Amino acid sequence: MDFLNAVVALTNFVLIPAIAYGSQLALGALGVTLIYGILRFSNFAHGDSMAFGAMVTILVTWWFQSMGVSIAPLPTALLALPFGIVGTGLMLLATDRVVYRFYRRVKAKPIVFVMASMGVMFIMNGLVRFVIGPDDQRFADGARFIISARDFKEWSGLREGLAFKTSQGLTIVTAVIVVAALFWFLNKTRTGKSMRAFSDNEDLALLSGINPERVVMITWMIVAGLITIAGVLYGLDKTFKPFTYFQLLLPIFASAIVGGLGNPLGAIAGGFVIAFSEVGVTYAWKKVVTYLLPESLAPSSLVQLMSTDYKFAVSFVILIIVLLFKPTGLFRGQSV
Amino acid sequence: MSQSIRTPLMFALVALLFILQGSTDWWIFAGSWNASLAILNMALVSAVMALGVNLQWGYAGLFNVGVMGFVALGGLATVLVSMPPTPGAWSAGGFKIIAGLVLGAATIVLMIWQFKHMTKGRRRNLIMLATLIAGFFLFRWIFDAGVAGVEAVNPAQTGYLGGLNPGGQDNYRAHGYMTLLAWPVGGLLAAGAAWIVGKTALGLRSDYLAIATLGIAEIIVAIIKNEDWMARGVKNVIGLPRPVPYEVDLQRSADFVAKADALGMNVTTASTIAVKLSYSVLFTVVLIVLIVLAQLSLHSPWGRMMRAIRDNEVAAQAMGKNVTGRHLQIFILGSALCGLAGAMMTTLDGQLTPGTYQPLRYTFLIWVMVIVGGSGNNLGAVLGGFLIWFLWIQVEPIGYWAMTLVTSGLADGSALKTHLLDSAAHMRLFSMGVILLLVLRFSPRGLIPEK
Numbered sequence: 033m034d035f036l037n038a039v040v041a042l043t044n045f046v047l048i049p050a051i052a053y054g055s056q057l058a059l060g061a062l063g064v065t066l067i068y069g070i071l072r073f074s075n076f077a078h079g080d081s082m083a084f085g086a087m088v089t090i091l092v093t094w095w096f097q098s099m100g101v102s103i104a105p106l107p108t109a110l111l112a113l114p115f116g117i118v119g120t121g122l123m124l125l126a127t128d129r130v131v132y133r134f135y136r137r138v139k140a141k142p143i144v145f146v147m148a149s150m151g152v153m154f155i156m157n158g159l160v161r162f163v164i165g166p167d168d169q170r171f172a173d174g175a176r177f178i179i180s181a182r183d184f185k186e187w188s189g190l191r192e193g194l195a196f197k198t199s200q201g202l203t204i205v206t207a208v209i210v211v212a213a214l215f216w217f218l219n220k221t222r223t224g225k226s227m228r229a230f231s232d233n234e235d236l237a238l239l240s241g242i243n244p245e246r247v248v249m250i251t252w253m254i255v256a257g258l259i260t261i262a263g264v265l266y267g268l269d270k271t272f273k274p275f276t277y278f279q280l281l282l283p284i285f286a287s288a289i290v291g292g293l294g295n296p297l298g299a300i301a302g303g304f305v306i307a308f309s310e311v312g313v314t315y316a317w318k319k320v321v322t323y324l325l326p327e328s329l330a331p332s333s334l335v336q337l338m339s340t341d342y343k344f345a346v347s348f349v350i351l352i353i354v355l356l357f358k359p360t361g362l363f364r365g366q367s368v
Numbered sequence: 369m370s371q372s373i374r375t376p377l378m379f380a381l382v383a384l385l386f387i388l389q390g391s392t393d394w395w396i397f398a399g400s401w402n403a404s405l406a407i408l409n410m411a412l413v414s415a416v417m418a419l420g421v422n423l424q425w426g427y428a429g430l431f432n433v434g435v436m437g438f439v440a441l442g443g444l445a446t447v448l449v450s451m452p453p454t455p456g457a458w459s460a461g462g463f464k465i466i467a468g469l470v471l472g473a474a475t476i477v478l479m480i481w482q483f484k485h486m487t488k489g490r491r492r493n494l495i496m497l498a499t500l501i502a503g504f505f506l507f508r509w510i511f512d513a514g515v516a517g518v519e520a521v522n523p524a525q526t527g528y529l530g531g532l533n534p535g536g537q538d539n540y541r542a543h544g545y546m547t548l549l550a551w552p553v554g555g556l557l558a559a560g561a562a563w564i565v566g567k568t569a570l571g572l573r574s575d576y577l578a579i580a581t582l583g584i585a586e587i588i589v590a591i592i593k594n595e596d597w598m599a600r601g602v603k604n605v606i607g608l609p610r611p612v613p614y615e616v617d618l619q620r621s622a623d624f625v626a627k628a629d630a631l632g633m634n635v636t637t638a639s640t641i642a643v644k645l646s647y648s649v650l651f652t653v654v655l656i657v658l659i660v661l662a663q664l665s666l667h668s669p670w671g672r673m674m675r676a677i678r679d680n681e682v683a684a685q686a687m688g689k690n691v692t693g694r695h696l697q698i699f700i701l702g703s704a705l706c707g708l709a710g711a712m713m714t715t716l717d718g719q720l721t722p723g724t725y726q727p728l729r730y731t732f733l734i735w736v737m738v739i740v741g742g743s744g745n746n747l748g749a750v751l752g753g754f755l756i757w758f759l760w761i762q763v764e765p766i767g768y769w770a771m772t773l774v775t776s777g778l779a780d781g782s783a784l785k786t787h788l789l790d791s792a793a794h795m796r797l798f799s800m801g802v803i804l805l806l807v808l809r810f811s812p813r814g815l816i817p818e819k
Contacts, residue, residue, distance in 0.1 A: 148805065166794070278728075352583075355568055359576075
């Protein structure tokens with residue numbers, strides 16, 4: 033019985049949150065990796081673009097809510113998502129047109145792109161704060177739980193409850209669908225293949241008649257989809273606050289590099305590696321350990337390896353270890 | 369326009385902005401010398417930071433996005449040096465904390481030794497893992513006991529180890545020179561952190577250094593926020609000693625009052641201006657010394673080598689230059705300048721408030737200064753520091769003015785008008801982004817280009 037309780041506690045506090053968070057990171061890291069593969073720079077505006085996508089979705093959600101449109105038990109935000117994606121896509125295409133295209137033409141060094149993306153980051157950040165403000169925003173509605181802790185306790189008779197939030201279930205299902213669709217697109221369609229060709233060898237792709245501007249445009253559209261979905265899911269699961277999205281930049285970059293920059297499969301693996309280490313290291317294991325050990329050995333402390341405030345340190349340390357020992361990442365990414 | 373005319377002209381224009389701020393309340397200007405000097409002091413500090421970033425970016429092409437972390441380390445140094453030691457804190461657990469930290473460091477060194485000197489294979493990995501686990505738990509056991517002891521010492525007032533000020537709790541303000549000693553210490557702390565980052569991330573792709581520095585900055589600020597035994601964390605350390613006189617003392621001194629009367633000034637205003645001016649003089653001396661050093665180094669063989677490396681790494685390597693080694697050297701130097709500036713800033717504020725360290729303000733704004741001023745040119749970076757800091761402060765009144773103009777057609781009290789006027793404060797980030805992109809696109813060499 034105690035063993036079952038331990039398993040339930042572990043699932044409730046570690047596995048489910050880490051899988052949901054990992055899916056969100058993976059979606060974000062896929063965006064970073066795609067931009068890196070096709071446009072060949074690390075996009076510092078990524079986190080703030082994510083906030084922008086979530087913001088557009090939230091505004092449309094509020095509009096729907098005010099009209100009484102709802103798809104309960106699912107959150108209304110899901111209905112608003114396509115609008116958010118289109119809005120973000122237009123925004124990203126506009127930034128590409130106004131900012132990045134010029135540097136592509138003059139064949140600027142990657143670091144100049146990074147710097148330009150820093151300017152875009154400022155603008156996006158200012159824009160989001162300007163429209164929606166710097167504070168927390170609530171936009172989740174619909175059923176809160178798929179399985180609530182009390183129902184689970186009654187059903188199983190265990191002491192530990194297992195709560196499975198709608199936002200978590202939604203995150204996992206959406207992430208699986210999106211990733212499957214993306215891989216189908218990259219591997220099976222003509223456009224997807226041309227994107228991979230462009231990422232592998234730009235000169236060869238140009239020689240075989242691939243239109244680079246078209247590839248870039250499609251990349252931005254896909255990235256808009258990925259980051260809006262990731263941003264909205266993160267907002268539903270935790271909370272929407274513009275500054276948190278900026279801070280997500282570090283774990284997202286870490287996921288992409290750990291997996292191997294430019295490698296989509298690596299981005300997904302990296303997202304889960306980072307999420308599981310972050311949750312695992314900052315979780316207070318006392319409950320699980322108490323169930324597993326005999327009473328006399330029960331720990332008196334929290335058995336927490338690091339306080340939650342240091343969760344960024346976890347992604348950073350993993351990043352440093354990977355940079356030191358395997359700079360191309362776990363799944364051979366592009367050159368160092 | 370030749371550079372020899374352009375540089376003084378640009379500086380004169382920026383000086384004019386500060387003079388207008390002090391003398392007239394026309395348009396967006398405040399018309400107060402106090403306000404003008406407050407901006408000037410922070411601008412001087414920002415100029416030192418910009419010099420540091422320019423050293424890294426302008427001389428060597430290194431992209432450091434962790435300025436905030438190095439600045440925060442400088443601030444920490446100010447507390448660690450200039451505050452008095454907390455009575456009883458060392459015996460309550462201070463030594464245990466130090467022992468724990470030494471043990472933690474020893475574990476890492478031991479692991480590095482094992483990695484380098486043992487034969488590859490599963491046995492080495494297992495031994496390293498065992499060392500890590502044993503070392504970690506031993507570290508936490510000793511360290512946590514020490515932390516609990518120190519933080520229990522009068523937590524409402526102190527609850528931290530305190531610094532090295534010889535004056536003790538009651539008389540530490542008399543030893544204001546201690547804050548000056550803290551400035552180089554801040555530089556040293558930042559240099560140490562830079563060495564760790566540089567060792568791992570230099571020599572890889574240029575974006576990797578950016579991401580690694582972004583990470584280390586977040587971690588440094590997280591540590592300062594959470595390790596209460598060090599500098600009280602988010603409870604803040606206030607009332608740091610000053611290297612300059614206090615306003616109240618000036619107002620009490622008969623000599624000063626007589627001088628203020630002779631100038632026909634209100635004594636309170638005169639005292640605040642005198643204090644701010646003393647800071648300005650201190651900071652200006654530091655800035656001028658640094659500019660001279662930076663200019664000398666730029667025109668020395670060392671500076672030429674750095675630029676040769678920046679412009680063509682492969683060619684420089686072929687000439688026998690150790691590119692990664694030079695990069696590490698200049699990365700440490702630049703970060704040390706940021707640390708020094710951080711210590712100066714905390715001295716100016718008179719308090720350490722870890723909650724206020726924001727990357728957009730302390731990292732990315734400094735970058736805007738360097739790019740706008742002219743990367744690769746020390747005077748350009750300094751000019752950028754003055755100009756952008758002035759704009760950063762003044763964008764709010766400008767934004768409010770612009771918003772009032774835009775919304776003048778709307779009815780008073782309408783929701784949109786209130787929202788737009790309230791959001792004028794967020795114009796800061798937006799306008800800095802626009803300035804950065806415009807300069808990068810149309811004048812990538814900045815206001816005062818590199819020669």
